[in-house]
Amino acid sequence: MATTTTEIPRKFHQAVEKWRDTYLPDFAYLMENWDRYFPRDDPFRLCAYRECGMPCSIECGEDQGKPKYTRACDMKPDAARHLVSAIRAQASTEFGSIQQHQLTLARAQDEEEQAMVLRMMAEELRHGYQMLHLLTDDDWQPVTGQTQEQTVEEILSMKTGSHVLGAFNIDFESFVDNIVFCALIDRVGKYQLSLQKVSAYSPMADSMPQMLREEAFHLATGVVPLRRWVVKAAAGSPMITMEVIQKHLNKWVPRAYEMFGDERGGATNVKWGLKPMKNAESQDQYAKECTKVVRDLNMRYLRARLPELTLADADAGLATLERDHGSFQGVKFEELLRLPHREYGRRRGVPAFSWVGVDGERFESIEVYLQHLTRTLPDGYRATRDFQDFVENLQAVARGEKTADEAQKSMPQLRRVGGVCPCSKSVRWVAEEAIELPVSAVGA
Amino acid sequence: MSAEAIQVRSLTELDLDGIVRIGEKTRNRYEPDLWEGRVTYYLRRAPEGSVVAEMDGEVAGFMLGDIRSGEFGIEEQCGWIEVMGVDPDCAGKGVGRALAEEILKRYTARGVRKVRTMVDSSMPDVEAFFARLGFEVDTLRSYCMTLGESRN
Numbered sequence: 365m366a367t368t369t370t371e372i373p374r375k376f377h378q379a380v381e382k383w384r385d386t387y388l389p390d391f392a393y394l395m396e397n398w399d400r401y402f403p404r405d406d407p408f409r410l411c412a413y414r415e416c417g418m419p420c421s422i423e424c425g426e427d428q429g430k431p432k433y434t435r436a437c438d439m440k441p442d443a444a445r446h447l448v449s450a451i452r453a454q455a456s457t458e459f460g461s462i463q464q465h466q467l468t469l470a471r472a473q474d475e476e477e478q479a480m481v482l483r484m485m486a487e488e489l490r491h492g493y494q495m496l497h498l499l500t501d502d503d504w505q506p507v508t509g510q511t512q513e514q515t516v517e518e519i520l521s522m523k524t525g526s527h528v529l530g531a532f533n534i535d536f537e538s539f540v541d542n543i544v545f546c547a548l549i550d551r552v553g554k555y556q557l558s559l560q561k562v563s564a565y566s567p568m569a570d571s572m573p574q575m576l577r578e579e580a581f582h583l584a585t586g587v588v589p590l591r592r593w594v595v596k597a598a599a600g601s602p603m604i605t606m607e608v609i610q611k612h613l614n615k616w617v618p619r620a621y622e623m624f625g626d627e628r629g630g631a632t633n634v635k636w637g638l639k640p641m642k643n644a645e646s647q648d649q650y651a652k653e654c655t656k657v658v659r660d661l662n663m664r665y666l667r668a669r670l671p672e673l674t675l676a677d678a679d680a681g682l683a684t685l686e687r688d689h690g691s692f693q694g695v696k697f698e699e700l701l702r703l704p705h706r707e708y709g710r711r712r713g714v715p716a717f718s719w720v721g722v723d724g725e726r727f728e729s730i731e732v733y734l735q736h737l738t739r740t741l742p743d744g745y746r747a748t749r750d751f752q753d754f755v756e757n758l759q760a761v762a763r764g765e766k767t768a769d770e771a772q773k774s775m776p777q778l779r780r781v782g783g784v785c786p787c788s789k790s791v792r793w794v795a796e797e798a799i800e801l802p803v804s805a806v807g808a
Numbered sequence: 809m810s811a812e813a814i815q816v817r818s819l820t821e822l823d824l825d826g827i828v829r830i831g832e833k834t835r836n837r838y839e840p841d842l843w844e845g846r847v848t849y850y851l852r853r854a855p856e857g858s859v860v861a862e863m864d865g866e867v868a869g870f871m872l873g874d875i876r877s878g879e880f881g882i883e884e885q886c887g888w889i890e891v892m893g894v895d896p897d898c899a900g901k902g903v904g905r906a907l908a909e910e911i912l913k914r915y916t917a918r919g920v921r922k923v924r925t926m927v928d929s930s931m932p933d934v935e936a937f938f939a940r941l942g943f944e945v946d947t948l949r950s951y952c953m954t955l956g957e958s959r960n
Contacts, residue, residue, distance in 0.1 A: 402852065405853055460834070483852075543958045580819075583820070584819045584821040584847065584851045587822075588824075588844045588848050591824070591840065592841075592844070651823065656825075658923065660824065663825060664825075664840060667838065667840075675832050675833070675838070773912055
């Protein structure tokens with residue numbers, strides 16, 4: 365399991381460092397305090413890793429068994445176009461998540477949790493760097509029509525609102541977002557990285573193992589604080605409640621499902637050997653995993669509420685609550701967390717703009733559904749442009765002015781317009797009639 | 809249940825609940841904070857260096873370890889097995905051996921030539937377990953001093 369390390373060309377490396385100085389201003393603090401927070405861990409290094417000894421033959425799809433591609437020019441043009449879109453989207457998410465985390469990093473109430481998130485941000489920077497390595501170590505110009513300089517500049521000029529995927533265009537409002545995002549959105553990232561580990565393009569496959577190692581810590585960065593927060597909530601802490609956590613699950617889970625791409629898609633990825641699984645199949649596995657996360661949190665909460673319970677009693681108590689939706693020794697089912705229904709709050713994919721509630725309940729009128737959204741989403745999020753656009757499109761679909769398909773294509777987005785200038789003035793709100801949806805989604 | 813039903817894989821944060829359960833069953837203490845700290849430590853260092861055994865989709869055992877050098881005068885890269893636990897309900901089914909074989913395989917693949925662990929002599933069954941795997945008593949000895957007590 366040896367790895368090789370390399371740096372991207374100097375001018376691009378320096379561009380990433382400059383980007384880091386702007387969007388990750390606490391990086392120097394992290395480096396200065398690395399041994400304090402992460403004693404004995406290897407120091408962080410901004411470089412690209414490639415795993416040695418990975419499979420040389422294509423592992424799935426119509427060319428299964430043939431040698432993997434080491435150069436883009438050897439791939440079918442359509443497959444190369446598909447792949448470069450995925451690499452760009454992946455890069456966008458890595459850099460995009462840092463911009464989101466930075467907004468509320470300073471609002472952490474716990475120094476250890478803050479340090480973990482800061483390290484995670486540095487590693488996301490490295491993941492973005494890894495994708496730039498893929499884009500600058502090969503010649504993609506016949507596919508993209510862009511020079512390497514243009515491609516790197518385009519990626520590094522994206523800001524919250526202009527990223528490829530919806531989850532990375534939503535501002536964080538509090539440190540709860542940082543933690544829930546790590547637990548849920550990074551989990552999608554883990555799936556995408558695992559799928560891309562079998563990519564028919566070997567530089568992509570070889571890039572995944574080190575990213576996956578780092579991603580394992582990112583998930584813990586989300587799940588462990590959540591486990592501690594539910595204990596605080598059980599103790600009646602004024603800092604965090606189960607309701608607040610639930611509302612943040614409601615905010616992020618729909619975006620996570622959408623990151624897998626449309627439920628009907630993904631076959632092309634499989635056909636070209638870029639991923640071994642279609643979108644719906646990956647989404648199913650993700651949902652199963654999130655269900656376990658939520659159940660474990662509920663068990664942690666129940667045992668904090670009723671510390672005298674034995675393990676067996678706690679298991680029985682949680683099972684009773686889940687089955688009867690009643691109460692157990694004073695703990696009500698409503699106090700527990702639940703994974704929002706797969707069709708709740710969706711704006712992409714098969715259930716886009718349907719009126720489905722957190723528990724899968726269906727609504728007869730848009731007015732009642734909007735009231736449900738009001739009750740189930742964080743207050744701060746409801747004041748955002750993102751939510752406003754969602755509501756306006758919901759209403760347009762309800763009035764019959766748009767189909768759900770048209771609505772998901774016309775969600776206004778902050779998009780880069782004109783040229784390749786990295787100046788933020790080239791990014792503004794644009795409502796287009798036909799924004800092309802990414803065929804295949806990726807994650808941080 | 810047969811040994812074939814044991815699936816060994818890398819540690820993930822999803823294993824926390826299962827590990828806390830095994831800790832509670834074997835130590836008679838519910839210590840989620842302790843295990844959350846430990847699992848986070850091993851995940852951030854090298855998730856592939858620690859393994860979990862599953863039976864029927866549940867965590868049946870875990871072995872947490874690490875590769876380090878420069879400690880106790882040992883300059884070479886050395887694999888350490890530091891924490892392990894097997895669900896008592898799965899005892900005698902080969903879970904411990906499956907965990908050890910996987911972790912030793914992984915350490916070998918990473919170029920490690922020596923693997924170390926420390927076992928309390930009051931736990932002869934654990935000593936016997938490692939002896940069966942081929943571990944031998946090392947020249948490295950554990951020393952301990954209790955602070956705050958008068959010394960002769």
